[in-house]
Amino acid sequence: MTTNRPDLVLYGSPLSPFLRKAAGVCIAKGVEFEIEGVNVFAPPPWFLEISPMKRIPVLRDRSVAEEGVAGTIPDSSAICAYIEKKHPAPALYPEDPMAYAEALFIEELADTSLAMAGGLGIFRPIFFAITKGEEPGLDKARDAWANQLPPILDILEKRLAGRAFFAGDALSIADITVTCVLMQISLVAETPLARWPGLAAHFAAMKALPLIANPYAGAEKIVRKALPTPFDLT
Ligand SMILES: N[C@@H](CCC(=O)N[C@@H](CS)C(=O)NCC(=O)O)C(=O)O
Structure with a gap:
């Protein structure tokens, strides 16, 4: 079965500046993503497994794994660096x-x-x-x-x-x-x-x-x- 779901999912809320930062990086690069709402103050058990610091955002790359810890990245800086590696253009980290x-x-x-x-x-x-x-x-x-x-x-x-x-x-x-x-x-x-x-x-x-x-x-x-x-x- 094929779906039109984007590979990248950001778990969290747009209320988080860190989620908006990761979303901004996706938009700058024209990379499709979706936001899946997670209330970090009352998180579901599956979220605690992928967010060791109990923080949002966490990224999932469904092309890597659809479930579990594999394919997930906690922390906006790690997420943005990952997106940069995967989608280098336009570069958002200086070359010099x-x-x-x-x-x-x-x-x-x-x-x-x-x-x-x-x-x-x-x-x-x-x-x-x-x-x-x-x-x-x-x-x-x-x-x-x-x-x-x-x-x-x-x-x-x-x-x-x-x-x-x-x-x-x-x-x-x-x-x-x-x-x-x-x-x-x-x-x-x-x-x-x-x-x-x-x-x-x-x-x-x-x-x-x-x-x-x-x-x-x-x-x-x-x-x-x-x-x-x-x-x-x-
Ligand atoms: N260094 C983390 C910070 C993430 C962070 O602190 N997120 C806040 C929301 S803006 C959070 O999850 N807070 C939960 C809490 O305070 O319990 C990142 O860049 O992703």
Whole structure:
């Protein structure tokens, strides 16, 4: 029996910036994929088997295996690197060794420090509280916006140095990751970046790309049902 199902499945939710990052890589490369919803806070047993850290996203490549651990990859960075190897064009990792390393550093910075400040510091205290019928954690979010985020945005502003892209003079995994993680803030709060003009220009340009905008629209649709207007944290 033949099916039209794509080989690649991303398990998780578009609410995850890491899932949107992996989706963006697929879109950039014109690789078909589908998203299969998994609630990471109440995961089914089969998901725990393929997600040792109990995190989303996890990728399955059905052309490798349709079930079990074989053919699955946890962690967005490993997923994106796999997709790059399998579908090299257009390249999303610079060829030049130093630019390649810079792209990986920026990806890591966005996945860790930026995600802590924007995701754990702003998105979760607001959105998770609202979905539980509680008051949004605006004090925590305002503290993250005022104190946790600026040092990270300073680093990004400096490394970007007014250029259109973070590494290798072309769109790379660095640009995609920074934008997906920063947009996690935009889901729940205004994201004024006037203090970081280079980053603001980069953010505006990246947000308009379908590879960023389309997965984000899926997340926004979910969030806007509970939170029609983002908060002002300034
Ligand atoms: N380094 C991982 C991070 C994944 C991650 O933290 N995902 C969040 C959702 S955005 C998650 O699964 N959280 C579950 C939890 O906090 O229990 C990646 O890049 O995939």
